[in-house]
Amino acid sequence: MNGETNKSVYPTFGLDFISHKRNFVLTCNLPAKGFVDLIRVFDSDAFIVGNEVNWITLRQKEPELTERIQSYIESFNEQGSPIKKLLYDFFNNLVDGECFFVLNHAQRSTSELLDLWCKLGQINAKTINTSFDNNYYHWGTTVLNHNIDFYGTERKSFGQFKKSEIKICRFCSGKDGEYNSKGNLVTFGKKAHLISEALGNKRLISLDECDSCNEYFSRTIEPSIVNYFAPYRSLYGIPGKGGKKKLVGDDFELDAEDGFNIQFSGSIDDLSKENIRIPLRLKQTFVYADLYRCLVKFLLAVMPKEEMVNYSETIDWIFNTEGGDLPKVACLQKSNFYTEHPYLVKYKRHTKDLKFPDLIGEFRYADILMIFIVPFSKLDEKQFLLEEEITFFWNTFIGLRKDYLWNFVDFSSMTPLGMEIDFKINGIELGKNAFLFKESEQK
Ligand SMILES: [Zn+2]
Incomplete structure (x- = not known):
């Protein structure tokens, strides 16, 4: 005996729980026996050959399994907390009878x-009677080069700092309590909405955007x-910051709840027609290049911190106020894509095929879709x-959606542009839904 003590470090392992709607990674430190016990909660027939644990990966939510999970959690105390999270974040959200996968983490x-x-869609169509549309899983050639992530369907915060970590702003790189390169004191006191709150975003929050950048x-x-999106917001009655917003122009007001109140200069001849087209001029302006900067800023906020080194020139561009050529943005208006909450899709290239951009974003708001390339990626x-x-x-890239x-x-362009809605009214009836005013009564 040499007096040495034995140290046994429990291996860390990960399991991926994949359902039709949710992916959950369970990371645990457990001895080998503990790992087998955990697997046996999900597959009681799991068996060991040599060093390997074998189990059937396709599982189904059934009362017996729910009971096994409950009693497994009770047998643990503190160590069971990742399992508790699994139960609350993943398992409880499954419908009774729903199938899911338990796989090695990868x-x-x-x-x-x-x-x-x-596969789950096909199986669940039979076990829990959900509808199954094969087309939904066909992203065509898009996924050959890019991995896709979606943001906006649930609440999420990005850019979390560890307790011991000094807070550094993702955008200006300034450190908490110091002055950044723009000469502003860096603080992290306010809640930074990852997508503008005025567009109704309450779900996505940036934790590593400093107050000074947020204000800027x-x-x-x-x-x-x-x-730019204000007309869509008002037309569809989508709430923004502080509720639903009226759209006000020089000669009209548009309120999705109260209807339309349009005053325009015209003659009785115009109103005697059955339908009429009026250009509605909005008071606010927008700048295309700034709209692009916003889209890119939203997307960069969801990128893992370690990947941000590739976008330092992109960030310089977000802060500068100069013009310059940018890749064209693909825009589409299509009711199938209607969303009340702003929605973001990230396409990150996983191949070395440089014919494709490294990072692409898709922004959806109301029935508008914009697909944009993140410029200046290294x-x-x-x-x-x-x-x-x-x-x-x-x-x-557009693949299956190319027929739209x-x-x-x-x-x-860096030029501020006014906006005009080409408004068409059908079925005008004088005295019923249209009224005449004398010039002096108009205002
Ligand atoms: Zn900052």
Whole structure:
């Protein structure tokens, strides 16, 4: 005996719980026996061959399993807390009879996940009678080069700091309590909405955007995106900051709840027609390049911190106020994509195929979709400004959605633009839904 003590470090392992709607990673420190016990909660017939634990990965939520999980948690005290989280975040959200996978933890590509979701969709269609649409799982060629993540369906905070960590702003790189390169004191006192609150975002929060940057963005670039989407917000009655908003122009008011009150200068001849087209001019303006900056800023806020080094030039561009050519933005208006909450999709290239942009975002608000390339990424070789670069990429990337009527819009301009809604009214009836005023009574 040499007096040495034995140290046994429990191995850390991860399991992926994948349901049709949710992925949950369970990370635990358990001895080998503990790991087998845990697996046996989900598959009581799990068996060991050599060092390997074998189990059937497809499981179903049934009363017996719920009981096994409950008694497993009770047998643990503190150590069981990740399992408790599994129960509350994942298992309790499953419908009785719903199938899910228990798999070894791995980084899965979007196409692998789509395969798993598709399998679950098919199985659940039978076990819990959900509808199954095969097309939903076909992202075509998009997933060949990019992994896809979605943001906005649930509450989430980004850029969390560890307790011992010094807080550093994601955008200005300033440290908490010090002055940043713009000469402003860096503090983290206010709640920073990852997508403008005026667009109704209450779910996505940035923890690592400093107060000074937050104030700067909301004063400079954010009015462009808020003003741009204001007509859609009012038309659909989508709540913004402080509730639903009226749209006010020079000669009209539009309130989704109270209807429309439009005063315009015209003659009785105009009103004797059955329908009429009026251009409604809005008071606010927007700048295309600032709208682009906002979209990119939203997307960068969800990127893992360690990847931000690739976007330092992108951040410089967000802060600068100069013009310059930018890749065109693909825009679409389509009611199938209607969403009341702003919604963000991240496409991150996982291949080395430089014909495709490194990072692409998709922003959805009301029935509008915008797909944009994040410019100035260090992982890109091309700028995606040339017609042939962009045509090749869009044709492949938009894939299954290529039959829609996309508009490829140049967002490079720094000129403030006024907005006009081409408003069409049908079925005018004088004295019923249209009234005449004398010139002097109009205001
Ligand atoms: Zn900052």
